[in-house]
Amino acid sequence: MKCVTVAGPPSSGKTSILLKAAAVLAGRGQRLGVVKFDCLASRDREAFAAAGVPAVVGLSGALCPDHFYVCNAADAFAWGARQGLSILAVESAGLCNRCAPHIEGVLAVCVVDSLSGVDTPAKIGPMLRLADVVAVTKGDVVSQAEREVFAFRVRRVNPRATVLFVSGLTGQGADALAHVIAAAPETPTLDGATLRFTMPAAVCSYCLGQRRVGADHQMGNVRKMDFSEVAP
Amino acid sequence: MTGSSREMARPFKELWRELGASRDFFAVQGLPAPAPEATPEAYFAALGEAVLIEAGCSREELAARFGKFLAALGRIDAAPPVVASMTVRGGADKRGRPETLDITLVPGDVVALVGPTGSGKSRFLADVEWLADADTPTGRRVLLDGAPADAARRLSLSGRLVAQLSQNMHFVMDMAVGPFLCAHAESRLLADPDRAAAEVTALANELAGEPFDAATPLTALSGGQSRALMIADVARLCASPVVLVDEIENAGIDRRRAIALLTGSGKIVLVATHDPLLALLASRRLVFSGGAVAHTLETSPAERRALAELAALDAVLTRAREDLRLGRTVAAHKETH
Numbered sequence: 181m182k183c184v185t186v187a188g189p190p191s192s193g194k195t196s197i198l199l200k201a202a203a204v205l206a207g208r209g210q211r212l213g214v215v216k217f218d219c220l221a222s223r224d225r226e227a228f229a230a231a232g233v234p235a236v237v238g239l240s241g242a243l244c245p246d247h248f249y250v251c252n253a254a255d256a257f258a259w260g261a262r263q264g265l266s267i268l269a270v271e272s273a274g275l276c277n278r279c280a281p282h283i284e285g286v287l288a289v290c291v292v293d294s295l296s297g298v299d300t301p302a303k304i305g306p307m308l309r310l311a312d313v314v315a316v317t318k319g320d321v322v323s324q325a326e327r328e329v330f331a332f333r334v335r336r337v338n339p340r341a342t343v344l345f346v347s348g349l350t351g352q353g354a355d356a357l358a359h360v361i362a363a364a365p366e367t368p369t370l371d372g373a374t375l376r377f378t379m380p381a382a383v384c385s386y387c388l389g390q391r392r393v394g395a396d397h398q399m400g401n402v403r404k405m406d407f408s409e410v411a412p
Numbered sequence: 413m414t415g416s417s418r419e420m421a422r423p424f425k426e427l428w429r430e431l432g433a434s435r436d437f438f439a440v441q442g443l444p445a446p447a448p449e450a451t452p453e454a455y456f457a458a459l460g461e462a463v464l465i466e467a468g469c470s471r472e473e474l475a476a477r478f479g480k481f482l483a484a485l486g487r488i489d490a491a492p493p494v495v496a497s498m499t500v501r502g503g504a505d506k507r508g509r510p511e512t513l514d515i516t517l518v519p520g521d522v523v524a525l526v527g528p529t530g531s532g533k534s535r536f537l538a539d540v541e542w543l544a545d546a547d548t549p550t551g552r553r554v555l556l557d558g559a560p561a562d563a564a565r566r567l568s569l570s571g572r573l574v575a576q577l578s579q580n581m582h583f584v585m586d587m588a589v590g591p592f593l594c595a596h597a598e599s600r601l602l603a604d605p606d607r608a609a610a611e612v613t614a615l616a617n618e619l620a621g622e623p624f625d626a627a628t629p630l631t632a633l634s635g636g637q638s639r640a641l642m643i644a645d646v647a648r649l650c651a652s653p654v655v656l657v658d659e660i661e662n663a664g665i666d667r668r669r670a671i672a673l674l675t676g677s678g679k680i681v682l683v684a685t686h687d688p689l690l691a692l693l694a695s696r697r698l699v700f701s702g703g704a705v706a707h708t709l710e711t712s713p714a715e716r717r718a719l720a721e722l723a724a725l726d727a728v729l730t731r732a733r734e735d736l737r738l739g740r741t742v743a744a745h746k747e748t749h
Contacts, residue, residue: 207549295584298585298595302436302440320581321582322582322584324575324576325642325649326585327571328596329585329599332599342567343570343571344567344571345570352537352541353542353570355544359567377468378469
């Protein structure tokens with residue numbers, strides 16, 4: 181089975197472009213399935229089901245969504261193998277923009293929305309920087325010039341990546357996306373695989389359910405900002 | 413490997429002179445900016461533990477990553493893809509019947525795409541964009557300079573072969589016209605971005621009814637001004653050899669000049685339109701039906717005469733619109749044919 185991690189900010193169009201790519205791949209006799217990691221209930225499962233794409237949605241609820249993802253990645257892979265998928269897409273929204281679900285040896289796709297502003301590529305972090313493919317969405321409603329400037333800024337942040345324009349609405353670009361997904365390396369297992377980037381450190385009192393604000397209620401891995409006055 | 417280790421021993425100021433964007437690595441990774449005199453070797457060796465924890469990797473990994481970044485930057489291809497001809501060979505329609513299509517387009521050609529919604533125009537465009545090689549649902553083949561493109565070329569041309577101008581497109585960036593055009597020119601690594609920006613602004617003003625300047629915010633442009641700016645920008649600053657025009661609304665834009673500007677810049681122009689003024693400007697038109705090209709029509713001399721009449725009619729409407737815009741009463745312009 182081939183495996184691909186698909187990461188991008190919330191509402192960037194990850195699910196839509198996966199659905200379009202799945203349709204192209206199905207036409208070539210390849211079965212794509214999706215494990216989606218999310219933090220709150222979403223209706224994406226129905227969207228996948230309606231399109232005949234096997235899918236599981238995992239909700240992290242009160243846990244850090246990215247740690248939740250890593251803890252379940254190998255199980256997700258085993259599920260995909262049991263389903264007899266040709267390709268498993270593991271979708272996650274790197275919610276703090278510092279996280280990246282990308283794994284060594286597994287095709288890494290980052291999805292960015294061209295409506296999100298020209299400085300976004302520089303702000304997204306490892307999720308984009310360490311990706312093999314960057315899919316730029318919603319390009320069908322912005323000017324050609326803005327698309328080009330956006331793509332250039334993506335390349336400056338990650339010059340290694342293949343940059344594709346994919347529309348989750350019209351399916352434009354889905355052929356190219358399906359092509360790179362189908363060309364992903366075979367992944368024998370995720371057991372023992374290595375993340376391309378560390379997850380953010382955690383374990384402070386708030387991780388354990390603390391709700392009170394203020395120094396008296398903080399324990400563990402706590403870092404303080406510098407609020408010292410700058411001399412005028 | 414010797415190549416990259418040589419880079420690591422050169423001062424940053426030299427690297428920056430050759431590859432300006434190599435500076436971005438440090439900002440993007442959240443690393444402190446290096447001193448111009450320092451070498452990458454010395455810089456990475458001196459990084460503190462706190463910085464490394466934040467970056468999530470070791471000194472060696474960071475240094476290796478910088479080496480890869482430099483190598484990849486050197487490979488970014490800013491040169492425009494050059495296409496002397498593009499050929500589209502027919503596949504099959506939605507019912508599997510063969511499509512009789514074999515059209516070759518060269519720079520300066522204008523072809524209209526006509527047919528109702530769902531007749532296959534978007535799929536045609538998708539085939540062109542992805543340089544279909546009998547591997548899309550239509551089975552079409554698209555050749556560049558008479559030959560199919562290999563997988564690497566298809567991917568590298570993805571998003572760069574076809575520029576689009578569509579009615580659905582808007583400027584969304586919070587920038588003024590001048591700085592935005594400079595940013596676009598910089599992304600093409602042009603030597604004099606300011607001059608290019610000024611040239612595009614002047615051209616756009618020639619196309620649009622109402623003037624605007626470099627200080628006008630993009631989002632404050634009227635529909636007609638935006639479209640004029642997009643057209644001038646695609647003609648002058650965009651590297652794509654093929655342009656798809658999806659209608660040009662009748663918002664005071666000189667459509668004939670717009671198309672002439674694109675063809676004059678050596679573009680192959682595909683126009684998806686049912687506006688007779690635009691469609692008849694094309695020398696050929698592809699008529700879509702049932703997912704395939706049903707006919708290829710040449711614009712006949714009779715149609716060219718019809719175009720002249722339609723243009724005169726359009727001029728009457730344009731004058732009436734101008735009267736309204738300027739607060740005048742609409743005069744009855746008597747036309748004698």
